[in-house]
Amino acid sequence: GENVEQHPSTLSVQEGDSAVIKCTYSDSASNYFPWYKQELGKGPQLIIDIRSNVGEKKDQRIAVTLNKTAKHFSLHITETQPEDSAVYFCAARGKGYNNNDMRFGAGTRLTVKP
Amino acid sequence: GAGVSQSPSNKVTEKGKDVELRCDPISGHTALYWYRQSLGQGLEFLIYFQGNSAPDKSGLPSDRFSAERTGGSVSTLTIQRTQQEDSAVYLCASSLAGYNQPQHFGDGTRLSIL
Numbered sequence: 001g002e003n004v005e006q007h008p009s010t011l012s013v014q015e016g017d018s019a020v021i022k023c024t025y026s027d028s029a030s031n032y033f034p035w036y037k038q039e040l041g042k043g044p045q046l047i048i049d050i051r052s053n054v055g056e057k058k059d060q061r062i063a064v065t066l067n068k069t070a071k072h073f074s075l076h077i078t079e080t081q082p083e084d085s086a087v088y089f090c091a092a093r094g095k096g097y098n099n100n101d102m103r104f105g106a107g108t109r110l111t112v113k114p
Numbered sequence: 115g116a117g118v119s120q121s122p123s124n125k126v127t128e129k130g131k132d133v134e135l136r137c138d139p140i141s142g143h144t145a146l147y148w149y150r151q152s153l154g155q156g157l158e159f160l161i162y163f164q165g166n167s168a169p170d171k172s173g174l175p176s177d178r179f180s181a182e183r184t185g186g187s188v189s190t191l192t193i194q195r196t197q198q199e200d201s202a203v204y205l206c207a208s209s210l211a212g213y214n215q216p217q218h219f220g221d222g223t224r225l226s227i228l
Contacts, residue, residue, distance in 0.1 A: 006156075031214065032214040034216055034217075036219075041221070042221050042222075043118070043120075043205055043207075043219035043220050043221045043222050044157070044205070044219045045219070046216045046217070046218065049216055051214060089156060089157065093214060102159075102217065103159075104156045104157040105156060106155065106156040107154075107155075107156050
């Protein structure tokens with residue numbers, strides 16, 4: 001099955017700087033890669049996703065890049081703000097047809113210092 | 115519109131007791147997932163329902179765990195004879211059927227076993 005590794009486990013940046021979180025996956029047939037943001041006491045919220053037919057997707061300050069050859073994908077947050085502080089999870093969907101083949105990374109705790 | 119609703123938000127119980135956790139998915143979502151999130155950890159898949167198909171129970175950690183989904187909507191996760199290691203946040207998510215549909219999470223039930 002799919003295996004997803006996420007780095008770093010913690011990340012601290014100054015307000016206004018950029019933050020980058022990286023994930024690698026094992027199944028070359030994986031084709032869907034969502035990113036979730038989880039605030040304290042809340043469930044994970046989808047912030048951006050990318051499918052394997054594109055290499056990059058951007059939504060305002062958030063962007064995701066995908067390198068299928070190297071089997072890794074990254075989340076980029078520019079002009080970080082204190083409200084970006086949260087735990088971020090990447091995920092990858094394996095080659096099975098059902099959506100229950102989604103596997104999550106262990107998470108990155110991002111702290112943005114004002 | 116209304117998101118995924120979980121109840122109770124917090125549950126404290128004594129070791130050995132049975133607990134029931136409830137999930138109300140987004141209206142129209144035929145797929146429903148249960149995950150377990152231990153403190154500071156990622157998401158551990160438990161069980162998946164899709165329409166009227168037999169559920170995928172491959173993630174359930176022991177036979178003390180069971181789940182059902184009545185009428186294709188509300189789901190309950192039952193843990194019998196709870197143990198201290200069952201303490202965690204139990205998250206429910208739902209999605210539309212079909213390929214690569216994003217999962218939408220509830221805020222979870224924080225379960226504490228004394």
